[in-house]
Amino acid sequence: MELHEHFMNLAYQEALKAFDDGEVPVGAVIIHNGRIVGRGYNRIENLQDATAHAEIIAIGAASSSLKSWRLDDCILYVTLEPCLMCLGSILQSRIGTVVFGAADPRLGAIISRPYSTTAKHAYGRFPQLVQGIMAEQCGRLLTSFFETLRKKN
Numbered sequence: 001m002e003l004h005e006h007f008m009n010l011a012y013q014e015a016l017k018a019f020d021d022g023e024v025p026v027g028a029v030i031i032h033n034g035r036i037v038g039r040g041y042n043r044i045e046n047l048q049d050a051t052a053h054a055e056i057i058a059i060g061a062a063s064s065s066l067k068s069w070r071l072d073d074c075i076l077y078v079t080l081e082p083c084l085m086c087l088g089s090i091l092q093s094r095i096g097t098v099v100f101g102a103a104d105p106r107l108g109a110i111i112s113r114p115y116s117t118t119a120k121h122a123y124g125r126f127p128q129l130v131q132g133i134m135a136e137q138c139g140r141l142l143t144s145f146f147e148t149l150r151k152k153n
Contacts, residue, residue, distance in 0.1 A: 038062025101138030
C-alpha cells in the first residue's frame with residue numbers, strides 16, 4: 001500500500017500541473033519495473049483536443065519509452081477514475097493494473113458504470129484494480145478546481 005501511495009503522489013503532482021494550467025486536475029503516471037515510463041496530465045483546453053486526457057498522454061509516453069504499444073507489465077496510477085475513452089485505451093494498450101484515487105460517479109467507467117462487464121467479455125481480460133489510494137486528497141483538488149472555476153464565472 002505504501003508503494004501505491006508513493007506513485008499516486010507522483011500522479012497527484014501531475015494533477016497539480018493541470019490545475020496550474022487551468023485544466024481539470026487529473027494526473028497519471030505509468031510504472032514499469034519500478035520506474036516511471038510515462039506521465040501526463042489533462043491538456044484538453046490548452047491543446048484543444050478532446051482526447052488529451054492524462055491517461056492517454058501517459059500511455060503515449062510509456063509506449064514511446066518502451067518502444068511498444070503493449071504495456072502488459074505496467075501499472076497506471078491516475079488521480080481520478082478513468083472515463084470510457086480512457087478505459088478503451090487502457091484495454092487496447094493491455095495495461096495490467098490500474099490504481100486510481102477518486103471515483104467519478106458521473107463519468108467513471110471502471111467501477112462507477114457497468115462497462116467493465118462488457119469490456120471483460122469483449123477483450124477477454126480486464127486490468128487488476130486498486131481504488132481509493134489518496135482518494136480524499138485527489139477529490140479535494142477537483143472540488144477546489146471547480147469551486148474556483150464557478151467563482152470566476
